Amino acid sequence: MRKVAIIGAGNSKFGNRSDVNIMELAFEAVKPALEDAEATAKDIEFMALGSTGAGAWYAELLPAIVTAEHCGLTGAGLVRCEAACASGSAAFFTAYSAIATG
Numbered sequence: 001m002r003k004v005a006i007i008g009a010g011n012s013k014f015g016n017r018s019d020v021n022i023m024e025l026a027f028e029a030v031k032p033a034l035e036d037a038e039a040t041a042k043d044i045e046f047m048a049l050g051s052t053g054a055g056a057w058y059a060e061l062l063p064a065i066v067t068a069e070h071c072g073l074t075g076a077g078l079v080r081c082e083a084a085c086a087s088g089s090a091a092f093f094t095a096y097s098a099i100a101t102g
Helices: 022-036 063-070 087-101
Strands: 046-050 077-081
Touching: 022 063, 046 063, 046 087, 063 077, 077 087
Parallel strands: 046 077
Antiparallel strands: none
């Protein structure tokens, strides 16, 4: 198995965010993460997006695709991970596993 490291991090502002949609929230985290890693969208080969309630709590049924497009990450492989309140952890584990196993 390959070694895996986090080389950049970012997050969106916390709180009641009814002023933005899911794509804008993601961009708030993606932009500083890329800057922190000194990377560009073209450097990203794969991404795992954690979401919950697609189609129930917001209208977008394919949040990973539209979020990736909004963030300029259209050339990367993409998977949506949905595991209720553990969706973020599931996405992290999926990305880790994809990198570690090559």
